Amino acid sequence: MKISEFIKQVNTTKDTIRHYEELDLVKPKWINGMRDYSLKDINDFHAIKEMQLIGFTLKDVQEIFNLKRTDGCGSEKLIQGLLNSLEQELESVLKEEQELQHKKNKVTKMMLELNQLM
Template identity: 30%
Template sequence: MSDEQMHQIGEVADTVGLSLRTIRHYEEVDLVPPSGRTAGGFRLYTDDDIERLRLVKHMKPLDFSLDEMRTVLELRDTLADGTPDDSVRERLVMYAALAEERCRNLRAQLENAEAMAAMLRREAGRRPATGPARRRR
């Protein structure tokens, strides 16, 4: 680890696009703890830590729980260690399928939101620009 560059939390927050508070929270719940600390106690993160935080950030909109995120990180660590058994790969495949399903759900929600926005644009284009809009009953 001595050859690896270490980054302070502010730099990590800017790089990943997470707040300092969120990064500290992920440390508190032992999701992504810093790899070290300065003599003054400032958190230090490796490039690998930054990638873990990016992955967590990507899992968040897919509504992964902290426990699910932790499990995915642990499974990836096991796979990276080079000694995984088939159950590790099977569990990762299960989480990949879950992520894909949640992506489909998000796409459907987005399509609905875009359809509503288009409808409102059309309606706004049909109404006169002056005077209050009448309510239909």
Template identity: 30%
Template sequence: MLISDFAEKTGLSIDTLRYYDKIDLLVPERRDGNRWYTEQDLKKAEEIDYLKSLHFTLDEIQVILLLDRKLDERMEEGLSKTEVIKEEEKTFQNMKSMLEEKYQEVIAEEEKIKQAKKLLSELKEKLNRLDQ
């Protein structure tokens, strides 16, 4: 599908899609001078959106998607999982550290939400008592 159709389907602006293309985050096929997006690109756009919702930066998302792409390529080349892991060990370690950091951030956010829910619940109860 053309960029305008893809933008409409994903809710992303055309400028955002061009930027993602420019930074190699979401690179569509080129046909007749136009960007053509596939269903695979749609899935990738959803992944990007989801990772952004978890407060991953675009740089971090690039690392994740690049590693995923590398793993697919290596597996297609016939390398075993063990060989791929050996070749990409440093990348895996960096990824593991980044994911652990994000995991801790999500836990902290979860705690903030619990505290906010508790506070709102208490305020609601007080207001309900005033109504009686």
């Protein structure tokens, strides 16, 4: 499919697709000097977006895709790399959660103190 159809399918912009191509994340085939996007490219795009949603950077995604390409989708090295990345992301989320809980406790305490003044 041409880029116009591809961007409709994945709901993005041409600039985003070109950027992902520059990063070697989306790799359409070339047919008669034109890019031809496939279902694999759509799946890769959705995988990129899903990884970004949980906090991975595009650099992280590049590393994961490179492992996938060199070692295969189910390789132990790829799976271990993903597990390590997910563990780091979980640690970050837990830290943020603790900070938010601390902030929530402070706000609640202030509210209680202010309510007592009324």
